[in-house]
Amino acid sequence: MKTAIVLVLAALVACASASGCDSLARLKVKGQWSRAYSSGSDRENFVIALWRAFFAQAPEAVSLFSNVGNGDSSSGLFRAHGERVISGLDAAINLLDQPETLKAELDHLQEQHEPRNIPAKYFTVFRTALGNVLPAQLGRCYDKEAWKACFDVIAAGIQGQ
Amino acid sequence: SRIAFGSLSKIAVRRNSLKMFRLAVLLGLVAFCAAKLPIDHCCSAEDRNIVQEQWQTLWKDTESSRVKMAFGRNLLLKLAELNPAVKGLFANVDIDNPTGGKFNAHAFRILNGIDMTINLLKDPEGLDAALDHLADQHAVRSGVTKAQFRSMGAILSDALPRVLDDYNSLSWKSCFKLILTQIASKLSD
Numbered sequence: 001m002k003t004a005i006v007l008v009l010a011a012l013v014a015c016a017s018a019s020g021c022d023s024l025a026r027l028k029v030k031g032q033w034s035r036a037y038s039s040g041s042d043r044e045n046f047v048i049a050l051w052r053a054f055f056a057q058a059p060e061a062v063s064l065f066s067n068v069g070n071g072d073s074s075s076g077l078f079r080a081h082g083e084r085v086i087s088g089l090d091a092a093i094n095l096l097d098q099p100e101t102l103k104a105e106l107d108h109l110q111e112q113h114e115p116r117n118i119p120a121k122y123f124t125v126f127r128t129a130l131g132n133v134l135p136a137q138l139g140r141c142y143d144k145e146a147w148k149a150c151f152d153v154i155a156a157g158i159q160g161q
Numbered sequence: 162s163r164i165a166f167g168s169l170s171k172i173a174v175r176r177n178s179l180k181m182f183r184l185a186v187l188l189g190l191v192a193f194c195a196a197k198l199p200i201d202h203c204c205s206a207e208d209r210n211i212v213q214e215q216w217q218t219l220w221k222d223t224e225s226s227r228v229k230m231a232f233g234r235n236l237l238l239k240l241a242e243l244n245p246a247v248k249g250l251f252a253n254v255d256i257d258n259p260t261g262g263k264f265n266a267h268a269f270r271i272l273n274g275i276d277m278t279i280n281l282l283k284d285p286e287g288l289d290a291a292l293d294h295l296a297d298q299h300a301v302r303s304g305v306t307k308a309q310f311r312s313m314g315a316i317l318s319d320a321l322p323r324v325l326d327d328y329n330s331l332s333w334k335s336c337f338k339l340i341l342t343q344i345a346s347k348l349s350d
């Protein structure tokens with residue numbers, strides 16, 4: 001009886017992890033990202049919306065951006081910084097299905113983030129911001145679970161976990 | 162004598178207004194061409210439209226990441242081939258193993274940098290800040306020179322029409338001149 005329960009539990013765990021950021025979820029996230037990220041001024045508006053959603057949850061986080069325009073999207077300095085950060089996320093998402101190159105990119109992003117000592121909670125805040133803005137771009141196509149799982153893979157890599 | 166005086170002052174006014182007109186035209190041109198650059202390389206609003214539209218055709222597909230990587234790899238390897246000193250500058254991103262993860266990721270980053278600047282073309286203030294940051298990032302790498310950026314400009318002029326079906330060379334050249342000149346602005350020759 002006990003063995004059976006353990007087996008069922010093990011099967012459930014296997015099932016849960018298989019529905020995480022597996023190879024199909026990665027393809028889906030890549031496809032959804034390329035539509036949401038867009039280009040030109042649409043892209044800039046998307047990026048600005050993402051950062052507004054971020055700072056709306058964590059207004060105190062502007063202090064992390066004191067040398068790049070304090071999170072103020074009316075500043076060219078911050079718009080450029082916002083684009084730069086999201087361009088790093090774009091690289092990580094696009095490389096989700098190429099493990100060796102993804103690893104190299106995440107190592108690079110980790111090196112850039114390490115000296116800044118960013119509290120882990122801000123990665124969760126950022127994930128929530130994506131969860132707020134992506135559905136607005138993608139409508140019903142937005143796959144919440146796939147995004148959550150794959151964003152966590154990227155965030156863990158950037159935090160060196 | 163009053164008449165003579167009157168016509169003289171009229172001529173003076175005309176001369177003055179002609180001068181003012183010339184000055185206004187000149188100021189307009191300078192403002193239009195972003196002041197920092199020679200007037201024959203404008204990268205005007207319409208040039209920026211054209212560049213963005215033509216560039217965008219490369220990224221319609223989900224697999225554009227592979228296009229980015231291959232294109233970036235091609236540009237960097239060509240730069241190293243034409244400028245042997247460049248190879249050593251990319252030693253820490255493993256240029257000796259150009260299909261490995263490290264160099265692939267770097268090639269992707271370079272292309273994403275170009276992609277970012279092109280997508281910021283209609284936000285001059287944001288573009289300026291982004292290019293200034295890229296200039297700082299290159300200024301701290303000793304051995305990187307303005308000449309290498311001129312070489313990259315030539316490589317891009319050669320490569321872009323080979324991947325883009327529609328390629329307006331004047332628009333691309335003028336906008337890339339602006340982009341590359343500013344990124345290289347903190348380097349020596």
